[in-house]
Structure formats: C-alpha cells, structure tokens
Amino acid sequence: MSSTSGSGDRILAILDLFSPDRREWSPDAIMAALGYSRPTLYRYLKTLKAAGYLVSLPGDGLTLGPRVTELDFLMQRSDPLIATASPFIALLAGRHPGVALLTRWYGSKILCVASDRSPDAPVSSYPRGQPMPLARGAISRVILANLARRDQERLIAERRDILVGPDTTADALRETYRAVRRAGVCIAWGEVTPGVVGVAGPILAAERTPIGAISLTADAAQMTEERLAAITRDIRDSAAAISGMFCARQHRPGDDPALKSVASADQDCRDSAQHFRRRRQ
Amino acid sequence: MSSTSGSGDRILAILDLFSPDRREWSPDAIMAALGYSRPTLYRYLKTLKAAGYLVSLPGDGLTLGPRVTELDFLMQRSDPLIATASPFIALLAGRHPGVALLTRWYGSKILCVASDRSPDAPVSSYPRGQPMPLARGAISRVILANLARRDQERLIAERRDILVGPDTTADALRETYRAVRRAGVCIAWGEVTPGVVGVAGPILAAERTPIGAISLTADAAQMTEERLAAITRDIRDSAAAISGMFCARQHRPGDDPALKSVASADQDCRDSAQHFRRRRQ
C-alpha cells in the first residue's frame, strides 16, 4: 500500500467518521477530529454535499445523505456475488429453520450484504448492511482461516487486542484456523448470539483468497445431530458452488446471470460443488 | 459553486459512472470516459477499492462495493428526516390503500428514501433507493414548485430538454408551479405509472427550501372524490407537520427523536399542521 491519493483519502476519511455511535458531525468537530484547516474542510464538505454523500441538518450538523442510498440500490443489483449467491441463500433458508446470510470480506471488515430467513426463524440481529464482529462467530473464523498466510499473520498481529484473549493464544488460533480451513466449513455455538449455532462456509475467489462467506444461524436448542450434519453439508456445498460459479463468470463478461431459481441452485449445489472441490486438490 | 476540491471530485466522478445501464467498468473504459492518465486512475482505484467503495470482479472489471451498503445502513438510521417522517408514511399507508413514499431532493435528483404500503396495495415500482423522474409526477412537481425563484429558473433552463415538451411551454410550467405552490399539494394522474394517481406534499426546511416530499400513489380506477379529498388533506397536513417537526429539531440537537407511534403521528398531523401553516403566512 505504497502510493495512495492523499486528497481523495482525506475526503473519504470524512465519511469514515460517521458511525452508529456518532451519526452527526459538525464542521468544527470534523476539523478537530481530522485536523483539516477550515477552508479546506469546507471545500471538502462542499464536494460531499453537492454530490449528496452528506446533507446538512437543521442547526449545524451533517449526516450521511441520499447518494449512499442510491449507490446501495445500484450495488445490490450490480454485485455478481449477490446474484450468484441469492438462490443458495434462499435454498438454505428454505431447507433449514434459521437465518441464511451472505457476507462479504473487505478491508478488514465483514459485512452482511444479503440475507434470507425461513418463515419460522428467530429474528436475525444481522440484517443487510450490518458489520459483523471480526473476532467471534463462524463467519469470521471461516474467513480468517482461509486468508493467505501472510494476511492472516498480519491480521493476528494488528488485531491482537480482539483476536487473542485470556483463553486464546495466537498459536491456538493458528491451529484452529488450520483445522477450519481443512474442514472447509466452521461451526460455532453461541459466540455471537447466545443460544444460536452458526455454520459458515468460505467463498473463495480465483486466487483462493476469501471474498466472503455463506452461513446459516439456527436455534441451538432445536438442533439435532443429523440436522447439523445436513446443514454443514449444504453450507459446504453451497460455498463451493458459489465460489466456482463466481470464478467461472469471468469468461462471459456482461452476461447478466439472471437470478437462478432455487431448484436449479439445488442442482448446482451438487454438481459444481464436486467439480470445484476436485479442482482444489 | 466556485471553488471545489478538484482531486476529490475526480475520485467521486468515478463512482458516478456506475449506473443501472452500466454496472461494470474496466479501468480502460474509465480512463477513456474520464480522461485520466493510467497511473492516476490506478491510484484513485486503489483508494476506492481499499475503502470498499469498489470491488474487482473476476476477469477485469469493477463494481460498487460493500462500503456503500454499510453507509446506507447507517444513513437509514441517521437521517432525522426519515425518523420524523416514518410514522406519517405508516399512517398514510394505513389509512389509504396505496404506496406511501418519502423522497429527498438533492443535487438535481429526487430519490426515494423510505416507503410503506398498505397490505392491499399494488406493488410499487419505486422502492427505496430508486431515483424518481424529474419531469413527471406529483412528487417532482411539488418539489420544483417550491424551489426558490432563481433555482427554479435555473432548472427550467438547464433541463429544458425534459421539462419543456411539445405540450408544455416554460410559461405554462411557471404557472403550474405557482398554482401547486399555493395549493401546498400536487395531484397527478398516471404520469409516472399509467392507471395510478399520485398525491404529493412538499417538505420544507427552515428557509422554505424544499428538501423532499411525502406522497401517496393509489389505483386511479378505485379512486373516489371523497377519498381523494381525504388523501389530499392527509398529505398536506403530513407534509406541514413533518416540515415543522424537522425544523424544530434544531433546538434539541443530539436528541434522538425515537420513532413516534402512528397514533401520535396522527395527533401531530392535526396539531403541527395548523401551527405550521399559520407560520407560513
């Protein structure tokens, strides 16, 4: 990460200030937080406001503006990963009572980008758009486990504070990751939400780097051994199928992979999964 | 709009390329479209990709990335206009069969930022995130009608192509706007969607500038005169109430106006509307 475009970074840094804890910022607060001079900041704000990324509040304050909604609307229809994975999510939620999620890995964050739930599922606490914890749960673990060695090490070093705790050493982590990676799936009991079991599989891009995960969370109290085995199998197959289809996409660019039906997803799930796993060797 | 931050604008311009018609862009296409040099473009792209605004597709292409989803998630919970207007939208959709929308005006676009529909409503073609046409429909007209004189003129001049057509002169437009402004509400029959009637009221900020609109669209075939009168009254009152509440907000900053119930919105609808209209004189 050598050369970045400084000015652009400084503008985007303003958007980074907005968080669930602080959804309104005054110009002065931004100045203090980022150390920009007044004219410079107002120039940046003019740009961001003109484009709709920020809007003024009555009084003096700023919040995120409608342009982000517009972009998200587009993004939802643009991301081929979402298009590819949607039928699988529906399939999972249809077969097993629970909440199926598609999450994406970016920067060093995990974000839910699509979800589906069975009619009788407990309400999910992680709807679309919600960042997921990096240190806990099946999703995060299955992603971290599939990182390239050096990325994994970098992350362990950088986020030592949250990844390594009183009951986890760095070495234990590495061992866990190795096992998860080999298994191709990860199961976690009540790590994110008590009383809920989560099963997650990795979505891997061509170079074998994880770009996201597919998962199902279900009520732990109603979980049986067979059911868990079935879920695990479905998750693993779905993850493999999605990975394979997503990579294959590159050969038919511009081809809008019209949302596939749940039925055909089911088929793909069996077919592609095998092919893909075979190729992995 | 004299001094803008050039570098930042050039970065954001990249995001503007993405549209429903073209959701994938290759670096070369961007270079051609915007005329940036190769190193510069790649620097920009690195910034945008690192922040998650763009992601690489398999092959070589880029699409919008998960960061916009994250921001939208936040925005939805940050925008006090949405918080203020939500109960009114619910109220409208509850009282009248149809689709109630909250739209925001920014730049020179109209965007739907929240919606609700009655159980028996025909499906809306304008969900959250969807841009609305500038030249047709009750929403656009009620917003344009309430623009400050010079903004209105500027817009008429700039978007002459879509605003002034074979059956509309600029003067007729101005006259229409004047009438709509005076009425405080606008009704349009089948302009956006055939067979559908739309009623919209303006949401005005402190300085009387429109920042959005609240509207209800309903099946024209099932519309009666009384019903339309009732809707019109509700829309006008809601719009006035929201405008008043939104402006009042500035005196209790940081105060999270916890979502009000539909019942209390109903009350506000009557109360505030009168106050606000009185103040308008």
Add this chain to the structure above:
DNA sequence: AACCAAAATCTCAATTATTGGGATTCAATA
C-alpha cells in the same frame, strides 16, 4: 429594522502534493 455573532466563503501567495510519460514489475496464459 438594525444589529450581532457565528458560519461559510473568498483572496492569494507559498509550497506541497499531484500528475503522467516511460520504465519496470507482476501475473496470468499459452
């Protein structure tokens, strides 16, 4: 209506950070 304080914008010189041509490295494919 006139006034006041705070917010937003402007001016402009200094300088710094950005730019782009060309060379180079990296990565994927045959």
Add this chain to the structure above:
DNA sequence: TATTGAATCCCAATAATTGAGATTTTGGTT
C-alpha cells in the same frame, strides 16, 4: 518457459492544493 497485458514504480515538472487572515453571508436577537 515465453509472452502478453495489467498494475505499479520512478521522478522531474508543474499545476493544483493548502491555509492564514480578511470578508461576506446567514440566522437569530434586541
């Protein structure tokens, strides 16, 4: 392994960004 195209690096030139301070605008108050 050779080959092509994509992505990055290098570095001097320059054009664009920056910020102190002055100025205007805005919104609220007496």
